[in-house]
Amino acid sequence: MKTNIGITDKNRQAIAEILSKLLADEYVLYTKTRNAHWNIEGPDFHDKHKFFEGLYEQLDEVVDSVAERIRTIGHYAPATLKSFLDLTHLTEKSESKNDSKGFIKELLTDHESVIVYLRENINKIGNDLGDVGTSDFLTGLLEDHEKTAWFLRSHLK
Numbered sequence: 001m002k003t004n005i006g007i008t009d010k011n012r013q014a015i016a017e018i019l020s021k022l023l024a025d026e027y028v029l030y031t032k033t034r035n036a037h038w039n040i041e042g043p044d045f046h047d048k049h050k051f052f053e054g055l056y057e058q059l060d061e062v063v064d065s066v067a068e069r070i071r072t073i074g075h076y077a078p079a080t081l082k083s084f085l086d087l088t089h090l091t092e093k094s095e096s097k098n099d100s101k102g103f104i105k106e107l108l109t110d111h112e113s114v115i116v117y118l119r120e121n122i123n124k125i126g127n128d129l130g131d132v133g134t135s136d137f138l139t140g141l142l143e144d145h146e147k148t149a150w151f152l153r154s155h156l157k
């Protein structure tokens with residue numbers, strides 16, 4: 001059945017492309033957060049091991065929500081590791097020596113990069129592409145990333 005929700009095919013396609021890049025970023029960020037959880041070393045090991053666990057659990061839910069939003073507007077979600085690496089704006093390269101400061105700096109940069117991407121696209125999707133549902137969904141996601149970025153930033157004072 002055709003998706004008949006009051007958004008043109010062309011606009012749904014454009015929105016799906018924006019969301020697919022976002023899904024790739026969230027998936028890579030999820031994996032990088034698991035890396036931090038697994039490989040963190042130092043005197044604050046236990047505290048940061050748990051902290052990173054909370055962050056990747058949140059991202060696991062985010063990944064699912066973004067993929068299901070793509071399906072909701074009538075497109076298929078990219079779902080291979082290769083496609084995520086092709087689509088993502090983030091890099092897997094790690095500068096960190098497995099210390100908490102290095103991991104936190106790296107994750108903060110990535111969350112901020114996702115925040116900028118979301119901010120660039122929320123108004124475009126709502127106003128130009130006529131999808132207030134996705135625009136609203138991404139606004140909530142923006143706030144979640146901003147809060148996580150604050151948490152991460154606060155470790156670096």
Ligand SMILES: [Fe+2]
Pocket residue numbers: 037053
């Ligand atoms: Fe674990």
